[in-house]
Amino acid sequence: MxxxxxxxxxxxxxxxxxxxxxxxxxxxxxxxxxxxxxxxxxxxxxxxxxxxxxxxxxxxxxxxxxxxxxxxxxxxxxDLRRRSLYGLDIDDLNQKLTHFLPAGGRDTTDFGILVYFGETAYPALQDLARQVFEMFPCPLLRIEFERDRVWQVSSIKPVGLHTLVDAQEDAFAEELDRFSRKLWRKPRARRQFRYDLAMLVDPKEQMPPSNRKALKSFVAAGKELGIEVDPIGRNDYQRLAEYDGLFIRETTASDNHTYRFAHRAEKEGMVVIDDPSSILRCTNKIYLNDLMVSRKLAVPRTEILYRDDSKGTREVVAKLGFPLVLKIPDGSFSRGVVKVEDEDSLAQAASSLFQHSALLLAQEYVYTEFDWRIGVLNREPLYACKYYMSRGHWQIYNHGAKGTAKSGGFESIALKDAPAEVMKLALKATQPIGDGLYGVDLKQVGSKPVVIEVNDNPSIDAGVEDAHLGDELYRRIMQEFLRRMERKRQGGTTH
CATH class of the missing domain: 3.40.50 (Rossmann fold)
Incomplete structure (x- = not known):
């Protein structure tokens, strides 16, 4: 128990x-x-x-x-003791304080709040308190603020239980009770599994990386290997202490809770896929393009557009010609990707996309009937799929005007039947990123493949990516978690 x-x-x-x-x-x-x-x-x-x-x-x-x-x-x-370190961690929080604290109207220039397991008595500062607690998980914290011209966090300090007054003791007792019940809300009379794996999912996500049947297959594959795979959600951040590993099956981004979960799991010494470094490296297409080019790997001809640089835009058109493809750096599932045919449509599309990012990618348009997706796990190929373009559309996903996305067909094939050049380039593309689970998207014109992008959180849907391997696909991923968790328990690295 x-x-x-x-x-x-x-x-x-x-x-x-x-x-x-x-x-x-x-x-x-x-x-x-x-x-x-x-x-x-x-x-x-x-x-x-x-x-x-x-x-x-x-x-x-x-x-x-x-x-x-x-x-x-x-x-x-x-981390709390080293001011230089936590000063870096809370830099983005300082910028948000103006939304929580009044710019004027206070006689004092400093004040502080107590944070009990991420909770505070100040509702307006609750989000800030929770973020600080996620960065520095500590039962009792005091966040101190100071104001020069604007409010800023001046320090974050642990607090001793013996320093609390009556009202604070009541608040602490309430949050301790709530926290402990949440942490152990699923106690087991007897441990039936060798390892526990948290699988982060969002049942409400419209285009999740794995459908419900695939999630059930991960759970079943884990059970066969002595791993209990427990689906958790974004509100279960503090439950990470229960587990030996974290498997993220939500669409990742470096600026949302998926990255915070990955970062926390890594700090806790857990096995985690996707690891935070892979999320950072894969979710920004500008970074990925630079990385591929620096490794001399084949990619479509690509240029960078900068906001308020009309001269640069004209130079990009001269180099790439029309049609070309504009992309925001952090789009997924074909979102934030626009094909433009002329200067007018370029100006219109760029104006819209620049509202989301100061830099855009412009790539030559490469037509193919399908894209290759090569799944890679621990630097070894895992599966191979062909994704065909949506009917009457130039992308795999067609995000219609009604907000629904339609996709083209697919074909899952044996790894040995995929072109050797495609397989070789896919493995090279993941080498500088890490040893996690990736999906490499490639196009092939003739015998020459090019890397489109590397996904840190690749789609694994029942009936699609598993069409060739079946249950073996899920078993192989769980076997890799098992291998890494056993090495962790034995005191070795996870690699």
Missing amino acids: ARLVIVVEKASDWASYYPSVDVMSAMDYLRTPVGGDNERTQVINLCRSYKYLGTGYYVSLLAEARGHRVMPSVRTVN
Whole structure:
């Protein structure tokens, strides 16, 4: 059964709360290991200080050595202590503070708020409190603000339980109860699986990377290998402490919760696909194009358009001619991609797309009846598909005026039947990105393939990508998770 252990530095620190068998002193925890081999243990470290080599520091350090999930982790403690590091982390939050705090009308130039497990008594600052907690998972934090000309975060500090007054103690007790119930809301009388894998999904996503049947196939494949695959959502951020790995099956972006989940999982030492580096590298087409060109890999002729640079636009037309394709850097599923036939349509399309990005890609238009998609896992080919263009359209996906997307046909084939040149280029394209799960899109004109893009979160739909391999496709992905999680448990790297 999952166990929650609350560690306090002195018994008197818990005097205001109900006695609980979950509470133990720091000295008892340090002297007496708790939890068995098959018992999942979460430690909430409420010591008065996390000073380096102090009692609170050693509680978190030995918790990690014992295989317990601990809050705060040693990494969080170190990050909070190093002002230069967390100053970088909260830079984007400082820019948002003007939306939360008044520009004038306050007599003071500084104030602070308490954050209990990501919650605060100030509703207007709740989103900020949750973001800070996601960056620095710590039971009790104080965010301090100061104002010169604008409000800014001046510091983020851990707070000792013993410093709270009555109202604050009530708020802390309420959030601790809520947090602990949420964290362990699915306790098991007996652990039936060797590993637990969180699969991040959004049931409401219109074009998810995996359909419902595929998600069920991942769960079934994991079960065969002794892995419990548990679908979670964006509101389950703090439940990551329950798991050994994270599998993201939502469309990823570097500016939303999918990246935060990946980043947190990596910081926790979990096996994660897609890892945050792959998300950053794959979700921006300008970065990808530069990366492919620097590696001397074949891509369509590509130029960059800059907002408010009409001269540059004319030069791009001279180099690429018409028709050409405009792309926003972070589009997916053919969204944010426009084909233009002349200067008028170019000006109109560019004006619209520049509202979303200061830079655009302009690529030569390469006509093919279908695109290749080569799935790659851990630097090895996984599957091969042909995606045909949507009927009467120049793309695979046709996003109609009514907001519905129609796609063309597909053909899943054996890897040995895919052209050798396509396979070779696909593997080369993923080499500088990482060893995760990727989908490489390529076009082939004659015998010459070119890389269109590399997807960090490739589509794996039942009836499409698995049409050739069937259940074996899901089994191979789960086997890779198993391999990596076993290496983690044995103290090795995941590679």
